[in-house]
């Protein structure tokens with residue numbers, strides 16, 4: 001099949017490359033000429049493990065191409081995917097659909113023959129209706145159907161998530177469109193990936209429900225972690241104790257500095273807005289958003305407390321800036337609020353991240369960047385681990401202790417063991433776990 005992918009960011013580029021790898025002929029289109037030039041030179045505009053090789057292979061085999069103009073790709077396409085951004089609208093938190101609607105207008109102008117237009121972007125319920133209206137109005141008589149196919153891939157594991165998804169959700173109100181979608185995803189049908197076919201509106205809302213539920217799970221365990229700290233219990237053991245219950249499940253029960261990233265923060269807020277508009281407020285998610293917002297800065301206060309209550313004039317080393325490992329995405333990363341809290345309290349911050357420093361430079365002022373974790377820790381009054389990159393799980397702790405001015409580590413991802421860290425001479429603070437002689441064994 002011929003596919004046009006409109007928007008070549010995390011989702012568009014990964015989806016486009018994976019569809020090409022399934023054997024389809026794909027053109028990834030993006031308005032940003034710098035992005036398309038880079039892709040044509042074989043340079044990836046984002047950091048995503050395995051993406052560079054996947055793109056190179058499919059370009060070489062003639063199944064993947066890049067363009068700044070969508071006309072030809074859309075004219076030839078059986079399916080046109082809209083995978084442009086849907087950020088929070090400035091001021092009110094609704095999803096900003098201007099990129100989606102603009103893409104719909106541009107697609108309408110180029111349609112030729114029966115074409116399925118697929119919204120892969122995360123869009124509020126009812127957006128498909130509006131996309132359909134815009135296309136019909138711009139190109140009366142055009143032969144098309146609009147389908148919702150929300151994307152569930154995770155940055156950092158995007159390719160394997162796309163190729164081995166837990167499920168594929170297809171919202172189609174038209175049998176021909178459903179058949180085109182089945183053909184596109186045929187390799188996954190053959191792998192027996194569960195396909196959930198629903199109405200378009202149901203598919204749109206499924207994506208928000210999924211993200212809101214995951215954000216709720218994270219926030220739940222974070223609040224349990226706070227209680228653990230008050231009562232001397234261990235949140236990791238509780239997570240295991242509840243996660244082994246199949247009704248609960250063990251994933252997304254890692255206490256930490258609060259969720260961030262390009263999806264959960266904006267999608268939870270957008271869902272709240274939609275629900276309020278339809279007079280069905282989801283108060284649980286409203287609470288999740290409020291708790292999570294406060295938590296990020298509270299993690300800055302946790303570092304300050306570990307430094308004896310003040311960081312004025314002190315140097316704090318921050319390891320990890322991206323919202324999670326294996327991405328360079330800094331959108332809504334907890335590190336932003338944590339560093340701001342430390343700077344507000346008078347600290348000087350030096351940071352290191354394996355992939356995120358270029359993006360961080362755009363978003364953060366007055367931060368010094370180090371070339372590796374040890375240079376970051378050099379002479380610091382405390383070290384905060386904010387993102388759990390693998391490289392931070394196996395630090396030479398003896399070297400870290402030697403280069404730090406005072407041996408204080410605040411581990412906001414619980415990647416080290418409190419008893420071990422204390423034995424090594426650190427003042428060690430983590431999330432929701434008692435220090436010292438705590439019962440650490442997990443059988």
Ligand SMILES: NC(=O)c1ccc[n+]([C@@H]2O[C@H](COP(=O)([O-])OP(=O)(O)OC[C@H]3O[C@@H](n4cnc5c(N)ncnc54)[C@H](O)[C@@H]3O)[C@@H](O)[C@H]2O)c1
Pocket residue numbers: 006007008009010011012029030031032035083084085086099102103106120121122123151152153154155262263
């Ligand atoms: N990033 C994720 O992990 C993830 C996961 C699932 C779903 N989503 C959803 O997918 C959508 C895209 O997210 P993303 O992270 O890939 O965004 P992104 O910002 O990385 O990429 C969007 C791209 O679309 C381009 N664009 C905008 N308007 C265009 C137009 N009219 N024509 C051509 N290109 C255009 C932009 O230049 C940009 O490169 C969002 O709705 C997001 O919520 C993201």
